[in-house]
Amino acid sequence: MNYLASVVAKLQRVAAHKYFRMFIFALFALQTLFLVGAMHIGTPPDESNHIAFIKYYADHSLSPFLAHQTPTWTLGDKTREVDYVYHYVGSLISRVLPGESFDVYTLRVISVVMAIMTFLVLIRILKHLKVGDGAINVGLLMLTNLPMILMLSAAVNNDVAVWLITVTGIWLTLRIWQRPQLLDVLWLLSLSAVGGLIKRTLFPIMLIIALLAVVLVVRKWQVFRKSLSTIDWKLIVAGCFLVVSVGLFIERVGGNIVRYHAITPKCEQVQGKQACSIFWQSSRRRWIDAGAPAASNIWLPQGAAIDHPPISLPVFVAEWAGVTAFNVIDIQTQGWQHTVMPPVWLVSIIFILLVCVISYGIFYDLKHYKRDPLSAKRLFVLAVGLVTVFAQLAVNYSSYKATPIFGLGLNGRYVLPALILFVGLGCFYGAKLFGRKVGTLLAVIVVLMIILGTGLLMMVRNPQLFTG
Secondary structure: OHHHHHHHHHHHHHHHOHHHHHHHHHHHHHHHHHHHHHOOOOOOOOHHHHHHHHHHHHHHOOOOOOOOOOOOOOOOOOOOOOOOHHHHHHHHHHHHOOOOOHHHHHHHHHHHHHHHHHHHHHHHHHHHOOOOHHHHHHHHHHHOOOHHHHHHHOOOOOHHHHHHHHHHHHHHHHHHHHOOOHHHHHHHHHHHHHHHHHOOOHHHHHHHHHHHHHHHHHHOHHHHHHOOOOOOHHHHHHHHHHHHHHHHHHHHHHHHHHHHOOOOOOHHHHHOOOHHHHOHHHHHHHHHHOOOOHHHOOOOOOOOOOOOOOOOHHHHHHHHHHHHHHHHHOOOOOOOOOOOOOOHHHHHHHHHHHHHHHHHHHHHHHHOOOOOHHHHHHHHHHHHHHHHHHHHHHHHHHHHHHOOOOOOOOOHHHHHHHHHHHHHHHHHHHHHHHOHHHHHHHHHHHHHHHHHHOHHHHHOOOOHHHHO
């Protein structure tokens, strides 16, 4: 037992060391930069769609507002697209860079930088919540070796921007919670306005964050008033960004609601049925309306079919949770040829452990809510994660009710903002639940399972990563 205690103590010292954190970031950077250069363009989830939209902007419009655009298989209608800001900014980069694909690799590198920034802000959140360096580093090591995290961090996509905005919004809210300042409020409101224009899945997350910030300002109004007395260049920049963000939000979201009575109008509402017939979503709808014949199935795994009758909500939730977990530990992307996959038992163990430590964490902080002021803040972070998960579940179930084909539109990557938060706090709660010795040994086992059973080692054994 003394020997085991000595080994555990050494592992804890290594895990908490600053050089270990530097190693984690270096390992992540090396893996993602390798994927930036080696990964076939178009293999990551929706990368081809993102590139097509960016290049359309670069070739047709210097303005963020498209006056006219002919639908294509990839694009459909983009003139009233809600989540367009990432693509517009990417098009400005694409305009100035030479070559056929140099801009794609540049945008991939920008994704790597945004992912690293996400983890740096996450560290600040966890330190604010008094999570120890060892727990932070172990959580980072787990996160940065998950296949879907690695692939998206090295791809052209707006998902990584969602991660960064989510953790930045939480960090600003925690700062406002501690001492409300006008600068933090302006930036948070700006992120709330522009977040959904980067990816509409951010709407519920930023709404929760912004509402809490408003409540905090009202409760600490006297402290907040003191920050109004001084105006400097930072406030002017933040104010200008807020005006632009709100203006873009009103133009796109408000304009869509007024004209089309929907935040995200269908292609047919904007362009007409005939023009949109070439769009992939329209083609998929025709396939579904024809009874989803297996002979012409290019949309779902073989064997998927319309459920008669539809499965019940409890069954859907259970199956949805399993598919979502597997899509994160494995890779979920159109046409991915799962030649090599992580074992089901590995995914199950990691998923069950995460559910256990987060469930325990909720009960732990509810129990200490009155005695520990940090418990309320940790519960807030968990609440943001849970809202992310349940919002995606609600969207998927609503889609299933309309078209009862299980697997249609299920994307594990949409819950990654929640997973980043859960894993970040999970090691803290794990130490409370299992104790430091057992918790340390479990953490080592999980890290080894992720690195050796999934991660880059699993990805590079799938030839499609390089060939498409």
